[in-house]
Amino acid sequence: MPLFIYNSLSKKKEEFVPLQGKTVKMYTCGVTVYDRCHIGHGRSLYVFDVVRRYLKCRGYDLQFVRNITDVDDKIIARAQETGRSSKDLSEEQIRLYHEDLKRLDVAPADVEPRATDDIADMVTHIQALIDKGYAYASDADVYFDVRAFKDYGKLSGQGIDQMQEAVRIDKDSRKKDPLDFALWKSSKPGEPTWESPWGGGRPGWHIECSCMSMKHLRTQTLDIHAGGRDLIFPHHENEIAQSEALTGKPFAKYWIHHGLLTINGQKMSKSSGNFITIQQALSKYPADELKMFFLFSHYSSPIDFTEDKILEARKALAKFDVLFYRAAQLLQNKDLEPVQAGFITKYKNEFTAAMDDDFNTPKALAALFSLINDTNLFIDQNTDDSAYLGVIYHAVDVLENLGRNIFGLFLKEKTQELTSELQGLLDRRLAAKQAKDFQLSDKIREELRGKGIAVEDTKSGQTWRWI
Ligand SMILES: [Zn+2]
Known part of the structure; x- marks a missing residue:
């Protein structure tokens, strides 16, 4: 093509x-x-x-x-x-x-x-x-x-x-x-x-x-x-x-x-006080959140930077993380071969077709989110078919590779060990959540974010990722 x-x-x-x-x-x-x-x-x-x-x-x-x-x-x-x-x-x-x-x-x-x-x-x-x-x-x-x-x-x-x-x-x-x-x-x-x-x-x-x-x-x-x-x-x-x-x-x-970037609908300028340097943005948001925000729009379109859109980008990234976490629980320490599945090929082709059409990143992203959804549904089937884990492994591999190689996401080193202090905070947050003390659990979530960990609550429990 x-x-x-x-x-x-x-x-x-x-x-x-x-x-x-x-x-x-x-x-x-x-x-x-x-x-x-x-x-x-x-x-x-x-x-x-x-x-x-x-x-x-x-x-x-x-x-x-x-x-x-x-x-x-x-x-x-x-x-x-x-x-x-x-x-x-x-x-x-x-x-x-x-x-x-x-x-x-x-x-x-x-x-x-x-x-x-x-x-x-x-x-x-x-x-x-x-x-x-x-x-x-x-x-x-x-x-x-x-x-x-x-x-x-x-x-x-x-x-x-x-x-x-x-x-x-x-x-x-x-x-x-x-x-x-x-x-x-x-x-x-x-x-x-x-x-x-x-x-x-x-x-x-x-x-x-x-x-x-x-x-x-x-x-x-x-x-x-x-x-x-x-x-x-x-x-x-x-x-x-x-x-x-x-x-x-x-x-x-x-x-x-x-296209050019505006801030809350305004042209960026020092005199109107809405000038945001890359350094200031990165002190508030991880690079992947900024990248996801940029990917939401076609490169040639104008783009408006707002706090709401960054939060949307954060949520979008969490969809990847939740799936990666679920898959990691199922796949850990298993030696697997990728197994093809029709839905994976379909969305991979949609991704390529979108990128071939003048680097249409919003459409290409939509294909990745469809792949995430269908992989989650596939995991929910929970069959004991021998190909089951191989398909999940393959789907996650495709998502990680396209995200990393084409969009430059997930490049930060994520293999650092959890310190006992961070593990303690994660445990305390989980306990607070279970005790329905939402004020405390939210407070600890913010504390963890400040220490470079994003926490998400999913159907399968509390998950976290380095940011
Ligand atoms: Zn020039």
Whole structure:
């Protein structure tokens, strides 16, 4: 069965056919390291991690590059505000970003280029654009001439004149056209600076991605270029213009964009006090709860972060845990072979069909929940058929593997031993529950949650899991 991907460039769902056999060259715009990453970044990192995992499971040889923008106006401004050097600030933020990735259990990219390591390549690229008549130097800055590139606007689907109405007109007399964008910016005293034929300065943000993607994926046409919807214009439009003007070839075959995240219906911003960093979110919710919340929506849809939805995600995860617990009770210490069953194959196929349809995670999740339900019903039959345990073993194996390998769930180490203190708390909670002292049992449940254990009550008794 073919895989279909919605291509933002053609605005159609298209069959995915990489340029060269099973090799897939994928680039994602990474973070600009001037502040801690927020949960919108968390969604971006995670949804493309799922895409990457799925492509790998489908047998593609994926080469994945996600850059780091470590020179940028925002970094310079933030460093100046806080009296630090840009380098010092970006190094610190890169370290914190790596911590976030690790705690989210999002895999590192195969190559993670930093803009400041590739400036010589950017200078060469800019010079070539000037030589070809697509860019011009104006004082010590260099601009891309958007009117020289006939396809400008093809990704965002707007003509140059429409765009001019949409953007604030920047009356900069150094530009031929207000939409022309900087490829090279001259540096002011005290700003980080690199040598160039146009004097000391730094590259513009857009040219960084064009250079790093083509250089590190060793191609002029990427298979997949991914990023947030907010980057379509001007960032990705400009990446296309700079790259295609240079090479004369399509820059990327498929463009994938994820939808944006709001908090309680509001755009996230520091000034409205609803800015949630990945670190803050992970101090409150385990990574799997955030991931489950992200999976509830298709990657291209907008998503609204609310406490209620996180609680829904918690309940959804508990369905897995309850089944895993039940199965573990039945299967413990038994040497079993998996036994096929029609319902397992059916839901596994539904899962694959959903993922093949533009990575439709809500539908794929629904298939997993149907598998959980039917496995629970199957367990309830409680037959003494010799295949009975083998089917349960197989169903749980499928759920664990799809959850782990495609969705990146259940990755946290869960083999730590229960201390006698934790066992004591679990026993006391159970006793309180049995004595119908719900106030005490709820209090102990919260205490256990604080110590990294989630407790659930099921038909077969109290179950727990590490969170
Ligand atoms: Zn980019």
